[in-house]
Amino acid sequence: MVTREPEYFPPAENFVAQLGRHVIFFCRAVGQGGLLFLQAVLAMRFALTKRARQEIIVQMFVSGIKSLGVITVVALFTGMILALQTGIELSKFNQEVNIGTAVMVSMLREMGPFMTGLILAACVGSAMAAQLGTMVVSEEIAALEIMSIDPVRFLVMPRLVAMSIMTPLLAFYTCIIGVIGGGIVGASQLGVSWVSYIDNATRFAGAKDLYVGLFKALLFGVVITILSCHEGFATTQGAVGVGYATRKAVLVSFLHVLILGYFVTRLFYV
Amino acid sequence: MIRFEKVTKVLGGKPVLDGIDFEINRGETFCIVGASGAGKSVTLKHMVRLMTPDDGRILVAGDDVGSATGADLARVRNRFGYLFQSAALLAWLSVAENVALPLREKHDVDEDEILDRVHKTLAMVGLENDGAKVPSEISGGMRKRAGLARAIIESPEIILYDEPTSGLDPVTSRTIDRLIGKLREDLGVTSVVVTHDLHSALAIGTRIAMLNRGRIAEIATPEAFMESSSEEVQRFLAAQYITKEAPWERDQQ
Numbered sequence: 333m334v335t336r337e338p339e340y341f342p343p344a345e346n347f348v349a350q351l352g353r354h355v356i357f358f359c360r361a362v363g364q365g366g367l368l369f370l371q372a373v374l375a376m377r378f379a380l381t382k383r384a385r386q387e388i389i390v391q392m393f394v395s396g397i398k399s400l401g402v403i404t405v406v407a408l409f410t411g412m413i414l415a416l417q418t419g420i421e422l423s424k425f426n427q428e429v430n431i432g433t434a435v436m437v438s439m440l441r442e443m444g445p446f447m448t449g450l451i452l453a454a455c456v457g458s459a460m461a462a463q464l465g466t467m468v469v470s471e472e473i474a475a476l477e478i479m480s481i482d483p484v485r486f487l488v489m490p491r492l493v494a495m496s497i498m499t500p501l502l503a504f505y506t507c508i509i510g511v512i513g514g515g516i517v518g519a520s521q522l523g524v525s526w527v528s529y530i531d532n533a534t535r536f537a538g539a540k541d542l543y544v545g546l547f548k549a550l551l552f553g554v555v556i557t558i559l560s561c562h563e564g565f566a567t568t569q570g571a572v573g574v575g576y577a578t579r580k581a582v583l584v585s586f587l588h589v590l591i592l593g594y595f596v597t598r599l600f601y602v
Numbered sequence: 603m604i605r606f607e608k609v610t611k612v613l614g615g616k617p618v619l620d621g622i623d624f625e626i627n628r629g630e631t632f633c634i635v636g637a638s639g640a641g642k643s644v645t646l647k648h649m650v651r652l653m654t655p656d657d658g659r660i661l662v663a664g665d666d667v668g669s670a671t672g673a674d675l676a677r678v679r680n681r682f683g684y685l686f687q688s689a690a691l692l693a694w695l696s697v698a699e700n701v702a703l704p705l706r707e708k709h710d711v712d713e714d715e716i717l718d719r720v721h722k723t724l725a726m727v728g729l730e731n732d733g734a735k736v737p738s739e740i741s742g743g744m745r746k747r748a749g750l751a752r753a754i755i756e757s758p759e760i761i762l763y764d765e766p767t768s769g770l771d772p773v774t775s776r777t778i779d780r781l782i783g784k785l786r787e788d789l790g791v792t793s794v795v796v797t798h799d800l801h802s803a804l805a806i807g808t809r810i811a812m813l814n815r816g817r818i819a820e821i822a823t824p825e826a827f828m829e830s831s832s833e834e835v836q837r838f839l840a841a842q843y844i845t846k847e848a849p850w851e852r853d854q855q
C-alpha cells in the first residue's frame with residue numbers, strides 16, 4: 333500500500349533522541365525507496381500493455397522533449413566553457429588542438445550525464461514530486477487504492493521506464509551539443525579548425541567512455557524518478573507539504589547525482 | 603453488513619475514535635453526523651482500510667478489514683464505492699476517462715462496452731453531456747456527481763459518501779440527496795453517508811448516528827433522533843434550526 337497512515341511523534345526530549353530519530357527516519361526512507369524501486373521494476377511486466385505503452389510515451393514526452401530547450405543551452409555553454417578553459421592553458425604549449433579530446437572525453441564521461449541529471453532532477457523530478465504530492469493531498473492516491481488500482485504500476489512504472497530511456501538519450505544529446513559548443517569556441521577564439529577539432533575529438537574517446545557515460549545517465553534517471561516519486565508519496569500536511577516534498581526531492585536528487593557520479597567513475601576508471 | 607466493535611484510533615496524539623460500536627445492515631442508508639473534526643471521515647476510512655484501528659475490529663460481510671492484505675483486501679475493497687469529500691478525480695483525465703478508469707485498468711472489458719457503461723453511468727448522475735470536460739472545467743457539484751459515477755461503475759454493494767453535499771448550494775444539495783435515494787432504490791446498495799448537514803441526514807437516512815468526541819452520542823431512526831434526550835443531539839439540531847416545535851417534514855422525493 334502506498335497510502336500511509338498519519339504518524340505522530342511527540343517532540344524529541346533531547347539532542348540524542350533528535351539525532352536518533354533522524355537516523356531511523358533516514359534508514360526507513362532508504363528502505364521505502366528500495367521497496368518502491370523493486371515494486372516498480374516488478375510492475376514493468378505490464379509495460380507492454382496498450383494503456384501502459386501510451387502512458388510511457390506521454391511520460392517520455394513530458395520528461396524528455398520538454399526539457400530539451402534547457403538542456404541544449406546548458407550543454408552548449410558547458411562545452412564552450414570546457415573548451416575555453418582548457419584551450420587557454422593548452423595554448424601556452426601550442427597544444428590547443430587537443431581541446432577536442434578534452435571536451436569530448438569530459439563530456440562523455442562526466443559532464444554529459446551530470447548536467448543531464450541535474451537538469452532532469454530540477455525540471456522533471458520536481459514536477460513528479462509535486463504531482464504525486466498533490467494527488468496524495470487531494471486523496472486521489474487513496475481513491476486509486478480503493479479501486480484496487482496499484483499506484484506504483486499506474487504512476488511510477490511508466491515514469492521509471494520513460495526516464496530510463498530518456499536520460500541516456502538526453503545525456504548523449506548533451507555530449508554532442510557540448511562538443512559542438514567546444515568546436516565553436518575552438519574555431520572562433522582559439523583558431524582550431526573544425527576538421528582538426530572533430531578529428532582530435534573522435535580519435536581518443538573510446539567506446540568505454542560512451543558506455544560508462546550512458547550507464548551513469550541511466551542510473552541517474554532511475555534514482556531521480558524513484559526519489560521524486562517517493563518524496564511525492566510521502567507528502568503530508570496539505571499544500572505546504574507539496575512544496576516541502578518538491579524541495580526535498582530536488583535536493584536529494586542533486587546529492588545522489590553528485591555522489592553516485594563519483595562512485596561510478598571510481599568503479600570504472602580506477 | 604458493516605460492524606464496528608470497540609474501535610479506537612489515536613491521531614496526532616489525541617484519541618479521535620474512542621471505542622465506537624455500531625452495525626450497519628444491508629440495504630440501509632446509514633448517516634453519520636457530527637461537528638467538523640468529530641472523526642466522521644476517519645470512521646469511513648477505517649471501513650476500507652485507508653486507516654487501521656489501534657484497537658477493536660471492523661467486519662465487512664464477515665471479513666476482518668483491519669488485518670486484510672493482498673487479495674483479501676482487494677476483495678473487501680471491491681464491495682465499496684467511495685465518494686471522497688474532494689471527489690478525488692484525476693486532474694489530467696476527462697470526466698468520462700475518470701469514470702472509465704476502474705474498468706480500463708482492471709478488467710478486460712472491450713472498448714465498446716466500456717463506452718456504453720460509462721455513458722449509462724454518467725446519465726444516472728445527470729452528466730451525460732459533460733463527459734469530455736476535465737475536472738477543472740466543471741463545478742463542485744458536478745465533480746461530486748462525477749466522483750459518484752466513478753464510485754458506482756463497478757456496481758458496488760456499499761457506497762460510502764464523505765460529505766456529498768458540503769460546499770454546495772441547497773438546491774444542488776437536494777439533487778444529490780435525491781440521487782443517493784435513487785441509487786439505493788435502483789441498485790439496492792447499502793449507503794453510508796457522512797455529513798454535517800442534518801437536513802440531508804433526516805431526509806435520506808434510515809438511521810442516523812451522531813459522533814461526538816470520539817463516541818457515538820446517539821443512534822436512532824430520524825424520528826427518534828429528533829426526540830433524542832442527548833444534549834449534544836439537541837444542541838446540534840438547534841444549531842441547524844431544526845426544532846421539535848416545527849417538525850421537520852421528510853423530503854417528498
Ligand SMILES: Nc1ncnc2c1ncn2[C@@H]1O[C@H](COP(=O)(O)OP(=O)(O)O)[C@@H](O)[C@H]1O
Pocket residue numbers: 338339613614618636637638639640641642643644645
Ligand atoms: N491525517 C491525519 N493526521 C492527523 N490527524 C488527523 C488526520 N486525519 C484526521 N485527523 C484528526 O482526526 C480528527 C477527525 O478528523 P475527520 O475525521 O477528518 O473529521 P470530520 O468529522 O470533519 O470528517 C480531527 O481532529 C483531525 O485533527
Ligand SMILES: [Mg+2]
Pocket residue numbers: 642643644687764765
Ligand atoms: Mg471529513
